[in-house]
Amino acid sequence: MKFREMRRNGQQLSEAECLDILNRNTCGVLAVSGDEGYPYAVPLSYVCCDGRIYIHCAKSGHKLDAVKNHDKVSFCVVDQDLVVPSEYTTYFRSVILFGRACVLEDRAEIEWAIERLGKKYYPEDREEHLREVIAKSRPAMSIIRIEIEHMTGKEAKELVRERSRGTDGEGARISYRICEKGLPEDAWRIREEVFIQEQGFQRELDEIDDTAAHIVLYDAGGIPVATCRVFPDAEPGVFVLGRLAVKKEYRGKHVGCEALGAAESYVRDKGGKALILHSQCRAVGFYRQNGFREYGEVELDEGCPHIWMRKEI
DSSP: OOOOOOSSGGGBOOHHHHHHHHHHOOOEEEEEEOGGGOEEEEEEOOEEETTEEEEEEESSSHHHHHHHHOOEEEEEEEEEEEEEGGGTEEEEEEEEEEEEEEEOOOHHHHHHHHHHHHHHHOTTSOHHHHHHHHHHHGGGEEEEEEEEEEEEEEEOHHHHHHHHHHTTOTTOOOEEEEEOSSOOHHHHHHHIIIIIIITOOSOOOOGGGGTSEEEEEEOTTSOEEEEEEEEEOSSTTEEEEEEEEEOGGGTTTTHHHHHHHHHHHHHHHTTOOEEEEEEEGGGHHHHHHTTOEEEEEEEEETTEEEEEEEEEO
């Protein structure tokens, strides 16, 4: 089949950008041909692997029957929907794909897909616990696989313009969000990429993530680019800043400074008087430039030299 080309192809995203959106989002909408020919669209969790979408569902139900009766489906993920009232528009970004769906029968592939789903939605879970959950849930679960035949992504023309202006980092608009209710997915993905994949740390998650304030920075297009966390120290009025990570392609563009500024603003709002952090020794120069000073002795953290630094604010 020849699929339609996008009418406004100047706003079209590349295949790599589409896959990035599919990989880092957590909810999509599956559209099938439902009962009596009525379209049926349902939001659900998913995982994207090797050009395929995997979805879990019960052993019976509307979407399962629809897929068995008619395998042509569509799937949509909205990456951003920022309403701009003054412009009577939204700065959107989304991906739509078309493909053929089937209900998996092969036991090995079913278990593999369930494992991929588990690791996406609970990446810090222990391997033994994940295996227990899979063994318990698999008998009551079906897996739908979508073979992607055609995929397009589109973003608002305003985001296209921001991209073209901000590729060198000059004047790029950075915004941030603060989450005080656990570790957000965007923050975890950045930390996983920087600390685990790049730097080789293993003990990345801890109990502090449950109570700390997590700051996530976004570029003009709404892409998460950096993160850090802040929590109170035992010393009154002092806060600890940690897990500051900037994605590789955004380094050298003052994004790290933006993250420190956001953390300092948060601490001031909480009535704090100082920030302390346990810096990797190779990053000491960066923190010095931003007003921090070393104290104490060099210590090893997973074999990496660290030193404590402090800034009065």
